[in-house]
Amino acid sequence: MAEDAPASLHATGASSPAAAGEPHITIRGLSKAFGEAVIYDGFDLDIPRGRFVSVFGPNGCGKSTLINLVAGLLEPDAGTIRFGGKRLRDTNFGYVFQNYREALFPWMRSIDNIRYPLKFRNIPRAERDTRVERLVDRLGVTLDLAKYPYQLSGGQQQLVSIMRSLVIEPEVLFLDEPFSALDYEMTLFMRDQLQALFMDTRTTMVFVSHDLEEAVYLADDVMLLSRGPAEIADYVTVGIPRPRTAATISESAFVRVKAHCLDVFQKTVREA
């Protein structure tokens, strides 16, 4: 199956995770507290370039806080975050929120929602339209983008939301439980869309999920967080070739990784 993957898979060294290439996101000494509650205290993390990293951990352990810190929505109390040596403001990144209903702009048509982030980049007007067209083609999107978000189904809205984060051709994409508000059928479809997209672009992905099966299914690496203050309980390399399919879920390699993650998770919850 791995033979079907684009050449860039090998170029980035993604097939040999132990020697995972240069870090894309480097976090050092990160600290964050909300009042008395210490969420991070001297947290270090390297996220390798071109890999899909799932973040899994107990509710309230600080998964959203982590990507909000990295994406600049929260100020850290201490510590540094670098993107291949660059700062956040020099980095092209996308962010997909869990609550697409509140993240999209209902006063704009879907197409204008998708175009919106291009306003803040030096891209000629004609180029903007071709970018959107290219994206639509690549994702094979058939929905009517002239509609307003509230005229679309939940899955379609989240698809628009994902397209909005992709149109700038980001080098990093943060996704905070993007599928948890969708029904199961839609979730399965969106997982495969996201996997295809990742295989196509090799964009570094940081994907928060509260569904362990989903976290493992999509990931190159699963980062398991413990609670209060958050620490990396384990960093698991999945190592199952792509594209993964419904059949993958019952394969022994998949079952083994998932069982191991669950084991670590239960230990951290018991300790807390």
Added chain:
Amino acid sequence: MDRFGPLTPLIGVVALLLIWQLAYWVEVVDRVLLPSPGSMFVAVWHGMTGGQLLLDFFRTIERTSLSILYAGIIGIPLGIALGSSVPVYRSVEFVVDFFRSTPASAVFPLFLAISGPGDATKIQVATFGASLVILFNVAYGVMNARKTRLQAAQVMGASKLRVLTDVMLFESLPQTFVGLRNGVSLALIIVIVAEMFIGSVDGLGHNVLDNQMLFEMPRMYAAIFVAGALGYGFNLMFLLIERRYVHWSGR
């Protein structure tokens, strides 16, 4: 209750007119004080086809429209400015709330003393009252902007100013329209009360009071009816504008 289809709202109107006509026939009140609905509609017809009523109607529309225009120009930007900073809003909240709760008719003599009995005074008081209502609602709308939406704009690279103009402004629009509708109702009340004060020469308020003093009851009823229709019309106008331009409201 859809048995009467689109005519359902008319049932109440017909019932009210019937009760009124009945009260006229059995003379619940002196017929001079309560004329028949028919004689009122005749007075409306005469007044609105080239009579004094039409003139007064236009004067009241003019004053109310100017008041709501000025109130919007003052209230909307101030509301956005106050609402976008919670500490600033908290610090002036009491003052705004206090003046918003003060009957504008109570401050009318004050404005009269300062600006004299002219047209400007009426518009000033109505603007004062309506702008506080608008300001309050706009600030509230801005403060309750969906946090995720603001964050979405921020991560896409919008500056603070762009977040304000691209997101907060739109987020506050539904509440702004609530403010405009309440504001125009208040402005109309104030304008009509002001038109009843000494020194007024026109407007629906003047018309009502004038006919009351002349004991021209059908004409007085006609002026009250036209004032009511005007209030309803203003409200409906803002409602239609809102439906057209704030299509996402409540969805």
